[in-house]
Amino acid sequence: MEIEDIPLPGSAPGLSLSLREYAFGPKDADCSLYVQAALHAGEVPGLLLIQHLLERLVTLERLGALNGRIAVMTWANPIGMQQVVGGTLTGRFDCAGSGNFDRRFPDVRLEVLRRIEAGDHPRTLHEVKAWLMAIAAPDTKGADPVDYLKATLLCRAFAHDMALDLHCDKTAIMHVYSNWAQEERATALARCLKSPVLLLEEHAGGGTFDQAFHDTWLALRRGGLPCESRQGFSAVIELRGQRDVSDELAIGDADALLDFLRIEGLVVDREAVAQRSAPVIAALEAVDHVKATQSGIVSWQVGPGEYVERDSVIAEIVGVTPCHAARRVEVRARTNGILVARMHVHFVLAGQRIAMMAGSETVPGRVAGALLPD
Template identity: 30%
Template sequence: MKKSIERIAGDTEGVSYEFPVYRIEGTSPDAPTAYLQAALHSCELPGTVAIHALMKRLRKAEAEGRIRGAMTIVPSANPIGSTQMLFGEMHGRFHFDTRRNFNRGFALLDEPDASPLSGSAKVTTADQELKDRLMQLSMGHDIVLDLHCAYEGVPYIYAHSVLWPAIADCASALRLEAILYSSDPGDGEFEVAAIHPYLKASPEVARLDRRVVATVEFRGMRDVDPELAEADAEGLYRLLVWRGVVSDEAIGPQEPYAGIAAPLENLEMMRSPCSGTVLYHVKPGDRVEKGDLVATIVHSPGEPDGSADIRAPQSGYVLTRHMHRFTRRGGDLMKIIGDRRSATDVVVEE
């Protein structure tokens, strides 16, 4: 295992950012390869500790000659966001300067060639240079996982519909509760950009049967503890074994996926009609029926009509909910995977 340091120039003199990259050379040139990154949103830490726990498994496998496919691992992918502290709290989803989401604006390349992302004549900002660098690091790998988390939620993934149902083994290996798939080009999310070069490629280049490209949501932001880190590391390791990147006879055979799989258009984004204190009546993982009370907004405390009830627009599965207990009008409350197309406008902010 080799460690290198990637450096990103800041947007003012004397400022720069760096992050470590770990590489493992595989023993078989024909084996699938893997790229893992975590904390692109710097404040989302479950993936970082999962990779930390995974590394000891990989070091052992490497020492025993069981790493078949090459691997590139970035445990903390966003050093810019990690520096954005305000009143003692990290704000790692958006770049303070450009106000752009760190998981938006990745280049949608038409071919699996990262050379257009480099060049001294290219003028860019630090956050965009970081995105280009991460794309360069991930390019060419068969398995590309971007590890995130929700505010509060069950574990699930986003993936391109072209990979469903072949990607079901990923969800099974990681013990996920749901898969959301879509062919929408989105707004340049990392996972969308990672699969984009292969969508129009020839079958010999695309090799979609061996690709796993997904945004993995490891529960909620507070779900950071030793037990979950080990469980998620075991899931990642299980996937690497099932897909042939690592060899390990101690890992059992592939298991069928028993969770939810739905198109992204079925996702209901529940938003508040007013500001106030949020009282949730359901939690992630609950099943709801159309018309069920899912939340109450206390907007005028003490008044007889001082609260507003929020009800499920259709039957479905509660995927996530916001961790804050005060909301403004239009604020996100929760996501529900419906049994049919969404009755509300879908705008996914991950």
């Protein structure tokens, strides 16, 4: 096991920040994986999963059972972890104003293609990774702390073939985001995690970490550089809801990730991988973000994981203003599908996103390139 502390510029005078990365397995391995937790700093389930994953990797390395390189970034957003407001960790958005921490990651594709066209490109896979890391390396001169953090995370991920980003939703079932180009591998990951739903996209937009990683490798492949099918595989794992934090869940999820690594050949301890059900696969264009039609108290009629028919009532919102006292407005499903996630608070505002449903048909208004709300 190797431990590296990566310094970051402080977001305030006198404040020192750093990332910590653990690495396991041979440095010259043919395949490697990068995993990080809590890029949205208030999403805690991944932080606990990471602790159990580290314990298992220590044991597996001691037994000589690691055939691949595995890097674990224990916390991905120390800036967001400082944002405690009124006793609550608010780590999805940067309080300094740069927006969602998992949007607008550096897009290095144009620079990659420019260098390829100029004949300045590597010849082996190991050289490709070092080359990508150099391109993505953060600018140390007067860099904005959040921009520096994003560049650093992407740079560290480019040292590896695959990248997993651990998140969670408000109140939700386990679900996985990935891309159509890696459908088979993403399905295997979702199976291992017992995820009922797998959401796939070709171009979601927004510049998320996983997209920045995948899209760069896709540009390399199109530019003719040496890439196998697993290079550039990325996925976002939504570890249920914010309140689903327990050792029992985290241990099961860590073991599930190890099963995926066994399938990929990074772990070779002869443990059998359990056969699990395939997920329901939905295109991101078929995901509906349900909005509240009035302000008030939401009373849910459907729980996460339940299948509902189009036009079914999934919730009622009770108005609380004088002119709307006791007035109930129904919230209906616009598509046949599974209620994947919903708000974990019960007072909502008109126009606020309160639920997410995954169906089988494109939802009106869903446009490729603009499929992720902030």
